[in-house]
Amino acid sequence: MNDSLRIGAVILAAGSSSRMGETKQLLKLENGTALVAQALDCVRAARIDEIVLVLGHEAEKVRAAIGSRELKIVVNERYTEGMSTSLALGLASLGERIAAAFVVLGDQPFIQSATLNLLIDRYEQTHAPIVLPTHNGARGNPVLLDRSIFAEVVAVTGDVGARAIFGNHTNEILKVPVDDPGILLDFDNREDWENFQRLPSADQRDNKS
Secondary structure (H helix, E strand, O other): OOOOEEEEEEEEEEOOOOOOOOOHEEEEEEEEHHHHHHHHHHHHOOOOOOOEEEEEOOOOHHHHOOOOOOOOEEEOHHHHEEEEHHHHHHHOOOOOOOOEEEEEEOOOOOOHHHHHHHHHHHHHHHOOOOEEEEEOOOOOOOEEEEHHHHHHHHHOOOOOOOOHHHHHHHHHHHEEOOOOHHHHOOOOOOHHHHHOOOHHHHHHOOOOO
């Protein structure tokens, strides 16, 4: 990768998972790996220069589930104020040389590392301020943000993420079609998780990176 274009990733894993009824970051997948640890492994397998993991609710338990890994962990003491506080802290914790950063949801464990690399390639080719993946026409996560809009994202308040500013950049968003259903698979509530648990194992493996 061109050394002047260092890519970071902010993994958001601070929420209290109130709709899940338990800390979803710690839910165990079929292979025994915690949800957030699997998401982290997907990111680590891509061409990412720096990773910031934002914790909050039950931070020490989540940290223990991750084990010894090379990344920067920050704890958002204001996580109850909404996702925007975690996003702001994560972006502010990235090194100054980071040119762009992924915003990764901690409950999306099956994104393929090849998808992240493709988004990086398209960013390097176009320098679009916002690069996001689509699958079968549906917009997914993670999104890749150019540093030029970090300040705008940090200014967002409430329980919203980077998408809150997309309306200000309608003509600057680069949508990249990908063959990766993992960009659409997350676990917002108990029903999502139980439906996933009922899937045949082969289908689950097909979504892993």
